[in-house]
Amino acid sequence: MEIQQTLKFIVHHHNRRRKESNNTPKLKWRNIFSSLKKSPPSSKPTETPPPPEEFICPISGTLMADPVIVSSGHSFERASVQSCKDLNFTPQLSDGTTPDFSTVIPNLALKSAISKWCHASSTLPPQSPNQSLTDNLVRTLIFSSSSSRENNAVGERDTTLTTNPSCSSSSSSSVESIATSASSSTPPAQLTAKPSFCYSSPSSSELEPITPEAEEFISKLRSNQVFVIEESLQNLRKLTRTNQDSRITVCTQRMLSSLRGLVASKYKMVQVNAVACVVNLSLEKPNKVRIVRSGLVPPLIEALRVGSPEAQEHASGALFSLALEDDNKTAIGVLGALPPLIHALRVGTERTRHDSALALYHLSMVQSNRTKLVKIGSVPVLIGMVKSGQMTGRVLMILGNLGCGPDGRSAMLDAGMVECLVGLLAGSGSVHGSTQESCVAVLYVLSHGGLRFKAVAKAAGVVEALEKAEKGLGNQRAKEKARRVLEIMKGKEDEEEEEVDWEELLDSGLSSRSHDQQQDGELAG
CATH class of the missing domain: 1.25.10.10 (Leucine-rich Repeat Variant)
Structure with a gap:
């Protein structure tokens, strides 16, 4: 009995010491680390926020490096638009609209916004995609859309730079190669966006x-x-x-x-x-x-x-x-x-x-181009060519168009156009008849400049020059324009200006504006 009790005591004492040994600090830390390895993390690491959808090219699905705006108002990566035009492919967007690639204009505002977002989100700025890789992507889209239509597949699909399981193995490998190349130059955050589009391949009537x-x-x-x-x-x-x-x-x-x-x-x-x-x-x-x-x-x-x-x-x-x-x-x-x-x-x-x-x-028959020509400083250049006798007739035709707009008239009056025309008309003996008619046409356009033109023309001697040139004009329309300019210079407006009746002056200005529009229409005709 004593031996049995002694053995029980030894076993009980050994088990108690074993339990106590498991609670040592070293084993406690080992247990903690092992539990951390086994247990999932409680919170996910911070990730780069995905870019806004308007920063993503609808065709390539990546952040745009050189965004352009097309005629339909959509924005794309320039390389994507070029590939679609080269391959005669027009995508149909998810909202059912079809872009028009006829005109491509750089979208500088969107490019600046993308650059600011990259800086704020600590994202590497996008690099311009390789044109050949973009061509392969568009070819893949054409192939996948045509094959899916043949198989009566669903018309809409998610198009990204990752492998598309709905495509064949050849098309998938093409997309994978594009994704591999793109991932080397673009941040992973770009690949998180998955815009959904429905592409339509060109029909036989479009080919x-x-x-x-x-x-x-x-x-x-x-x-x-x-x-x-x-x-x-x-x-x-x-x-x-x-x-x-x-x-x-x-x-x-x-x-x-x-x-x-x-x-x-x-x-x-x-x-x-x-x-x-x-x-x-x-x-x-x-x-x-x-x-x-x-x-x-x-x-x-x-x-x-x-x-x-x-x-x-x-x-x-x-x-x-x-x-x-x-x-x-x-x-x-x-x-x-x-x-x-x-x-x-x-x-x-x-x-x-x-x-x-x-x-x-x-x-220059289009107002937007007239405004551009004035802004780039072409008026002084053209007047200088007239004074030096370079392409006088052609240049006067361009100046006649520029004078149809208020900004063009103002720039021409500032640059001394009236004095230049008076000088040409004064030497009518050595000037070709068509050049004289062009001078009269430009003066007629400038005469719609109101009081400022009258003051400048009076100081330059327009009345004397026109009276001298009018007799030698062979074109009846040119004679009519010269007569109208003389009427403006000699008319009752001079008496009204001396009276300084501002109400009548305002009324006459409004009426002359409508008259100007009518005359501009006659000029265009």
């Missing part, structure tokens, strides 16, 4: 028919060998110079896309022949709007600005031809053609100056 002849040209223009491209451009230039039907049949979006890259070529003859081909294609009225919408105006402007003299001649001719279409006038001005045209008008070759003057004349 332009391409003749075998045009297909052969396009194939050679996209060759890697320069001599093949040069030979193809020379043949295309020769064909479109004489064959009117060919100018229409070969002017497809694929052809224009091929020419767009060649217009910007560093090879002199490639650029010259490419621009000449654009000039020939622009001769047909149905092609004019199509050429502008294809994105060819910016490379044409660049060729006019820094190209060879021969390339500048063709570029100015192309812009002049495209400016004949009313639907193109505003777009060409918005895309930045006015400053290079003014520069070419001053320092270009004779042919470049001639076509630049005609392009500026037609572009």
Whole structure:
């Protein structure tokens, strides 16, 4: 019995010491750490907030590095728009609208907002995407949308830079490669956004028919060998110079896309022949709007600005031809053609100056372009050319258009236009008849400037100059304009000004404004 009791005591004492040993500080900390490893974290680490939806390109699904606004008002990454235009693909957005890529303008306000958000959220600013990768993404969208439509799949899907399980293995690998490249240059926060869109592939009616002849040209223009491209451009230039039907049949979006890259070529003859081909294609009225919408105006402007003299001649001719279409006038001005045209008008070759003057004349028929020309300081430059006898007749036509707007009239009065015109009319014996008529037309436009014009014209001697020139004017319309200017200068308005009756002066100003609008309409006609 004593032995049994002794054994029980020893066992009980050993178990108690074992329990106490498990509560030592070392084992306590070991238990705590092991429990922390096993238990999930109580709170998630702080993450970078996702960017606002308006900062995300609807096509690429990434933060925009170079946002642009298109004609329909939507904003996209520039590379995405370029790829869609090159591949003749028009996406349908989630709200059911379809963007219009005809005009592309930099969205500087959105770009600044994206930059500020990146700085505030400690996010790396986005980098411009690789154009070839963007092309692959758009091709994947075209393939996936067409395959899903064939399989009667749902029309809407989430489009991101990650793998899309609804696509085939080939399309998925393309998207994965794009995501890999994009992730190396963009922060992970960009990949968290998943805008949902419904894309529609071009239908058979939207695909332009391409003749075998045009297909052969396009194939050679996209060759890697320069001599093949040069030979193809020379043949295309020769064909479109004489064959009117060919100018229409070969002017497809694929052809224009091929020419767009060649217009910007560093090879002199490639650029010259490419621009000449654009000039020939622009001769047909149905092609004019199509050429502008294809994105060819910016490379044409660049060729006019820094190209060879021969390339500048063709570029100015192309812009002049495209400016004949009313639907193109505003777009060409918005895309930045006015400053290079003014520069070419001053320092270009004779042919470049001639076509630049005609392009500026037609572009200045639009009020928005008139305002731009005044803001860039073209009025003093044009008046200086008139005084020096450079392109006098053409330049006076441009100034006549600028005078149709109040800002243009004010700038011309400030720059001494009235004195310049009086000087030309005073030497009518040595001035061509058409130049005299242009002088009278510009004076007639400036006469709508009110009291300021009267004061300046009186000091410059307009009445004497017009009375002398009126007898030699052969154009009846020019004589009528001269007579109206003289009536303004000699009319009852002078007596009313001496009485300084401000109420009558105000009433006459309002009535003259409506009269000015009517006369401006006659000028435009």
